[in-house]
Amino acid sequence: xxVNYDNQIVRWYVKxxxxxxxxxxxxxxxxxxxxxxxxxxxxxxxxxFGRLRPIHTNGIIFGFTLSIVFATVFYAVPRLFKTPxxxxxxxxxxxxxxxxxxxxxxxxxxxxYTQSKEYAELEWPLDILVVIWWVIFAVNFFMTMAKRQExxxxxxxxxxxxxxxxIAVLYIVNNIALPSGLLKSYSVYSGVTDANIQWWYGHNAxxxxxxxxxxxxxxxxxxxxxxxxxxxHRLSILHFWSLIFIYIWAGPHxxxxxxxxxxAQTLGMVFSLALIAPSWGGMLNGFLTLSQAKEKVRTDAxxxxxxxxxxxxxxSTLEGPIMSIRAVNSLSHxxxxxxxxxxxxxxxxVAGMAIAAIYYLVPRLWNAxxxxxxxxxxxxxxxxxxxxLYYVSMWASGITExxxxxxYDASGMLQxxxxxxxxQNLTPFRFVRAIGGTLFLTGFCIMIxxxxxxxxxxxxxxxxxxxxxxx
Ligand code: HEM
Ligand code: HEM
Numbered sequence: 001x002x003v004n005y006d007n008q009i010v011r012w013y014v015k016x017x018x019x020x021x022x023x024x025x026x027x028x029x030x031x032x033x034x035x036x037x038x039x040x041x042x043x044x045x046x047x048x049f050g051r052l053r054p055i056h057t058n059g060i061i062f063g064f065t066l067s068i069v070f071a072t073v074f075y076a077v078p079r080l081f082k083t084p085x086x087x088x089x090x091x092x093x094x095x096x097x098x099x100x101x102x103x104x105x106x107x108x109x110x111x112x113y114t115q116s117k118e119y120a121e122l123e124w125p126l127d128i129l130v131v132i133w134w135v136i137f138a139v140n141f142f143m144t145m146a147k148r149q150e151x152x153x154x155x156x157x158x159x160x161x162x163x164x165x166x167i168a169v170l171y172i173v174n175n176i177a178l179p180s181g182l183l184k185s186y187s188v189y190s191g192v193t194d195a196n197i198q199w200w201y202g203h204n205a206x207x208x209x210x211x212x213x214x215x216x217x218x219x220x221x222x223x224x225x226x227x228x229x230x231x232x233h234r235l236s237i238l239h240f241w242s243l244i245f246i247y248i249w250a251g252p253h254x255x256x257x258x259x260x261x262x263x264a265q266t267l268g269m270v271f272s273l274a275l276i277a278p279s280w281g282g283m284l285n286g287f288l289t290l291s292q293a294k295e296k297v298r299t300d301a302x303x304x305x306x307x308x309x310x311x312x313x314x315x316s317t318l319e320g321p322i323m324s325i326r327a328v329n330s331l332s333h334x335x336x337x338x339x340x341x342x343x344x345x346x347x348x349x350v351a352g353m354a355i356a357a358i359y360y361l362v363p364r365l366w367n368a369x370x371x372x373x374x375x376x377x378x379x380x381x382x383x384x385x386x387x388x389l390y391y392v393s394m395w396a397s398g399i400t401e402x403x404x405x406x407x408y409d410a411s412g413m414l415q416x417x418x419x420x421x422x423x424q425n426l427t428p429f430r431f432v433r434a435i436g437g438t439l440f441l442t443g444f445c446i447m448i449x450x451x452x453x454x455x456x457x458x459x460x461x462x463x464x465x466x467x468x469x470x471x
Contacts (some may be wrong), residue, residue, distance in 0.1 A: 018187075222306060225306075240278075367460070368454050
């Protein structure tokens with residue numbers, strides 16, 4: 001039976017991913033340069049690091065990443081179920097409410113309204129808006145699932161289900177607060193309980209926004225683009241269940257050496273170490289699928305981005321568990337090492353897979369061959385260089401920083417009591433980081449030009465290499 005897929009909503013989400021990607025990365029670059037040249041805050045509260053940083057994190061996680069996740073869900077799920085989305089109206093309502101939230105988030109954060117909880121900064125009226133469009137999304141998704149023509153639920157969909165259900169629980173529980181004004185509220189939790197719940201949420205925002213939906217994207221785009229089945233279906237099921245079970249317990253690794261009970265810290269540490277197994281299970285399943293298409297990887301920038309994404313997924317899911325070990329965390333905590341770890345995952349894994357998704361989707365959505373494979377290749381090399389500069393400079397900076405903080409002289413006094421001296425030492429590394437970020441965004445802009453020229457040719461015809469298109 002011919003199914004009429006709604007591509008318009010996917011086109012909108014691809015555009016929204018590109019828009020929020022540029023805005024959030026520009027702000028990321030700005031604050032990266034601010035850490036080297038503090039005058040860049042122009043003594044204005046609106047340009048201060050403290051206000052711009054959460055706009056960067058919210059914009060990149062909830063604007064850029066979620067947009068490409070939604071684009072994938074609205075593209076892949078109807079195709080995997082051979083059923084159009086249950087309600088095109090709800091899809092559109094969700095799109096506009098979601099984008100309105102991101103705009104209002106940027107405005108309120110710029111004005112200094114915040115709950116002061118990382119990744120949960122938005123004040124209560126925006127939280128309610130988030131819950132409304134998330135519920136709309138869930139209803140549309142599960143109704144489509146209920147009406148599906150294809151019985152089998154492919155593993156990519158399992159990852160999307162985990163995202164929808166878990167984020168709903170995490171977001172609501174962590175944000176329960178008593179409003180004391182239109183843009184001011186107080187969390188119902190306090191002290192250690194507040195910290196524990198916040199990092200149960202914060203860590204799982206990483207798990208269920210920056211990991212599970214991206215794995216869902218991998219499981220969809222990789223077999224489609226290589227036209228090969230995933231290496232092991234059994235492994236995909238095994239690593240799915242173990243990943244979601246183990247992730248949810250690892251939050252206390254953000255609170256080592258804090259007043260959180262010692263047993264809870266140890267629990268978080270042990271579960272973090274155990275996370276290597278399912279994480280690498282997923283990575284290996286991706287690599288082993290990709291290794292069957294070696295020739296294609298050589299000539300295809302989309303697959304190269306997937307290769308880099310998988311490589312960085314593997315690196316950050318090895319580095320993360322190592323950083324969860326108390327003794328290592330005593331060096332890495334609050335230093336640039338954490339920032340390097342974050343961006344290895346963020347630029348390499350999340351943005352890498354997002355970019356692969358954009359290159360996969362654009363020719364199919366506008367029915368035109370990609371304007372230039374060569375430009376895509378250039379994008380790939382510039383982006384990879386940018387990620388490497390970012391990652392390596394933050395390792396060097398973070399370890400220098402950690403070692404200087406804890407250095408003692410012969411009389412047992414701090415060797416560098418003058419904190420600003422340590423900051424000055426880090427400036428060259430932070431400058432390299434800012435250059436790395438600038439290169440990454442330059443590559444992204446090359447992609448935008450390529451996408452723009454491709455769209456100009458829309459309707460000119462595109463023969464997909466994946467013969468199972470629409471399957
Ligand atoms: C042009 C690329 C980027 C640049 C230059 C950049 C720069 C920065 C800077 C300077 C910070 C603050 C670091 C600090 O407080 O010391 C930061 C934080 C952060 N960025 Fe980025 N960023 C970029 C891309 C991304 C992407 C693509 C993501 C996610 C998909 C991301 C996620 C984050 C997160 C989660 C944090 C908070 C880290 C923490 O609290 O430990 N960034 N970024
Ligand atoms: C096995 C998987 C992983 C484990 C066990 C892990 C562990 C850790 C640890 C121990 C920290 C430092 C906590 C601290 O000292 O405050 C951290 C920070 C962070 N990680 Fe991971 N990580 C993993 C994978 C990832 C991936 C794939 C990403 C994707 C981008 C990521 C994003 C982050 C972010 C955003 C932070 C900063 C949180 C903050 O704001 O303080 N992690 N992670």
